[in-house]
Amino acid sequence: MKNKVKSLLDLSDSEICEILNKYDADSYRLNQINDWVYSKYVKKWQNMVNLPKDLINKLESSITLHPLKEINCSGLGSDTAQKFLFLTSQNNKIESVLMREGSRTTVCISSQSGCAVDCDFCATALMGFKQNLSTGEIVDQVLQLSNRSSSKITNVVFMGMGEPFLNYKKVVESAKIINEKIGLGARRITISTSGIVSKIYLMADERLPFKLAVSLNAPSDEIRKEIMPITITNPINELLKAAVYYYSKLRRFVTFEYVLLDNVNSDEQCAHHLIKLLKNIPCKVNIIPYNEIDSQYKRPKSKVINNFVRILDDAPFTTTIRWSKGTNIDAGCGQLAIRD
Numbered sequence: 001m002k003n004k005v006k007s008l009l010d011l012s013d014s015e016i017c018e019i020l021n022k023y024d025a026d027s028y029r030l031n032q033i034n035d036w037v038y039s040k041y042v043k044k045w046q047n048m049v050n051l052p053k054d055l056i057n058k059l060e061s062s063i064t065l066h067p068l069k070e071i072n073c074s075g076l077g078s079d080t081a082q083k084f085l086f087l088t089s090q091n092n093k094i095e096s097v098l099m100r101e102g103s104r105t106t107v108c109i110s111s112q113s114g115c116a117v118d119c120d121f122c123a124t125a126l127m128g129f130k131q132n133l134s135t136g137e138i139v140d141q142v143l144q145l146s147n148r149s150s151s152k153i154t155n156v157v158f159m160g161m162g163e164p165f166l167n168y169k170k171v172v173e174s175a176k177i178i179n180e181k182i183g184l185g186a187r188r189i190t191i192s193t194s195g196i197v198s199k200i201y202l203m204a205d206e207r208l209p210f211k212l213a214v215s216l217n218a219p220s221d222e223i224r225k226e227i228m229p230i231t232i233t234n235p236i237n238e239l240l241k242a243a244v245y246y247y248s249k250l251r252r253f254v255t256f257e258y259v260l261l262d263n264v265n266s267d268e269q270c271a272h273h274l275i276k277l278l279k280n281i282p283c284k285v286n287i288i289p290y291n292e293i294d295s296q297y298k299r300p301k302s303k304v305i306n307n308f309v310r311i312l313d314d315a316p317f318t319t320t321i322r323w324s325k326g327t328n329i330d331a332g333c334g335q336l337a338i339r340d
């Protein structure tokens with residue numbers, strides 16, 4: 001039996017053309033294959049019914065179509081969130097989440113299996129780092145969830161497992177494929193980072209059209225260091241300079257994510273400090289009440305959350321409160337982790 005080396009999703013169009021050529025197939029077959037994969041989300045080579053049978057058999061014996069294998073799905077039948085567990089080609093586990101709210105259907109995807117950044121409040125951090133995902137493994141999450149979704153995917157967020165900027169090249173390649181081949185608008189694709197300053201500059205210099213979200217989570221380095229050790233090498237003042245640079249280059253606001261943790265970053269003083277910190281920065285702020293995992297951190301009481309948000313109402317930037325979907329199946333923001 002021949003060895004299936006790569007997945008189709010990790011091959012460029014010219015590499016696929018070379019393979020078609022080797023099998024004496026016309027190059028227009030590439031468009032047919034791309035249509036089946038990126039528009040019709042087929043799961044099997046045999047479903048590509050307008051390809052000749054012998055070509056399908058040759059392709060099937062040499063190239064894997066989907067690099068990820070679904071091994072579990074929780075929340076089936078739920079109309080708000082479903083969580084999918086996949087096995088990568090290196091036998092590591094990752095999770096992706098399908099969320100619905102009104103007319104939006106969002107896919108939250110992973111860029112790594114596990115994560116090395118070690119944010120103290122995050123379930124993924126407990127896994128340690130396992131692997132960077134390939135471009136195909138990232139794109140496949142969107143394709144497989146599109147196949148399973150009853151509604152069309154409207155948004156993709158790189159907010160699942162991993163720090164996207166520590167797998168920058170593959171994340172950017174996959175975002176371009178999601179945009180160009182799957183056809184999702186660039187402004188509907190958000191790349192989220194724990195705050196790796198050098199890559200924010202790079203994203204601005206490369207004029208990438210995708211949205212950028214940065215996990216700020218504290219109004220001072222002192223508090224941020226306690227929950228995000230990455231602050232030691234990427235302090236808040238450097239993050240803010242990068243956000244200003246990003247705006248100056250692209251005329252797009254950075255969104256700062258702020259996970260509200262009880263007795264850590266959620267008191268009135270923190271809210272006022274946050275306004276002072278960001279008042280001259282072109283940005284938006286998303287407040288995310290913490291989704292509890294098995295850790296020392298707790299979600300603040302509703303009164304504290306509402307008070308924090310009310311204070312921010314007076315800020316010159318826009319603030320939105322984001323209640324995560326799928327917390328009942330551990331699919332909320334910061335809850336993704338594989339428990340072996």
Ligand code: SF4
Pocket residue numbers: 115116117118119122123124125160161162163194334
């Ligand atoms: S919050 Fe993000 S960057 Fe931080 S440990 Fe979790 S997955 Fe990694």
